[in-house]
Amino acid sequence: NQFTTFNMVAIKLISVSLAALLSCVGALNITTGALGNATIVSNNPPGVVYVATLPTTEFNNPNDPRGNIKGSVAATANPNGIGVSISVSFSNLPTSGGPFLYHIHDAPVPADGNCTSTLGHLDPFIRGETPACDATLPQTCQVGDLSGKHGKIEQEPFLATYSDDFATTSQGLGSFFGNRSFVIHFANKTRITCANFALSSTTTLPSNSNSSCAANSTTTSGAGSSTTPTTGTGAAQFTGAGAKTVASMTSLLGVAALALLL
Known part of the structure; x- marks a missing residue:
């Protein structure tokens, strides 16, 4: 009887754990935009x-004596046309107010340089x-x-090169940024400075390293910067190590529950 009672309690605990785990999985399978998740752009024009x-x-x-x-x-299409490669270089950053x-x-x-007129983020x-x-x-x-x-920008100078699957150099798409701008903000979102994108006469990104800054340059990779599509349209999906962890936990709990039932 004690063994049966123990089994029933254990099964109940495992059931509750499974329900909680599955609810977490369900919570992550969401679409955050009113029009769905951002879609991967796969036909960016080369060069x-x-x-x-x-x-x-x-x-x-x-009137800042340090200047701007x-x-x-700078951005261009990845060689396979999926997303864009972005090269960022900033120096002479404010001494406070970061990241x-x-x-x-x-x-x-x-024309008057008013960064407030750039409206909100590309969305x-x-x-x-x-x-x-x-x-x-x-x-x-x-x-x-x-x-x-x-x-975020957390070092001086700040150099980074990464790939973004969702921005595009293909005109006519909502994610096209060639006729837009970028803005740098303090951590409290106050706008510091801004600049317009313009079509460059070159067909390659500028070098993002030099003798004084190369040690601080970063190359970003992972789910947010892969040149291979990791997601498509619709709800967010589990990918990578997180998915394996959830799958492993679910499998272990399921096996444990089955063993106690036998």
């Missing part, structure tokens, strides 16, 4: 490069800024949220 270079005068504090942040964001954020914004910078799937982007599920983030998907 097309867009570059946005920061101006000499800072928007937030035009220096640098640029800094940067995003592709929906509208270009007007063709109508996701919104909250909740914050989960970098492990980049398809659920705003297309323009580069620092959310690939990392």
Whole structure:
């Protein structure tokens, strides 16, 4: 009788654990944008490069004696046409107020240099800024949220090269950024400076390393920066180590429950 009672209690505990685990899995299979998750762009035109270079005068504090942040964001299609390769280079960053954020914004910078006029982040799937982007599920983030998907600016100088599956250099798509801008923000989201993307005469990205900065350069890889599609349209999916962990836990709990029933 004691053994039977123990089995019943154990089975109940395992059932509760399985239900909780499955609810977590279900919670992650969500679509965050009103129009669904961001879709992978697979037909980006080869050899097309867009570059946005920061101006000499800072928007937030035009009289800053240190001058504006220096640098640029450049992007071109990956060799297989899936997503774009993005090269980022920033220096002369503010000495406080970080870590800094940067995003592709929906509208270009007007002639007067007013960064507020660039409107919000590039967001063709109508996701919104909250909740914050989960970098492990980049398809659920705003297309323009580069620092959310690939990392904030946390070092001086800041150099990074990564691939983004969801931005595009193909005109006519909502994720196209060639006629838009990017903005650098303080951690509190105040806009510091901004620049417009423009079609470059070159067909390759500028070098992202030099003798003084090479040691600090970073190359980002993973779910948010793979040139091989990890997700498609629709709900977010478990991929990589996280999926294996969930699958293993589920299998172990199932085996344990079956063993106690026998």
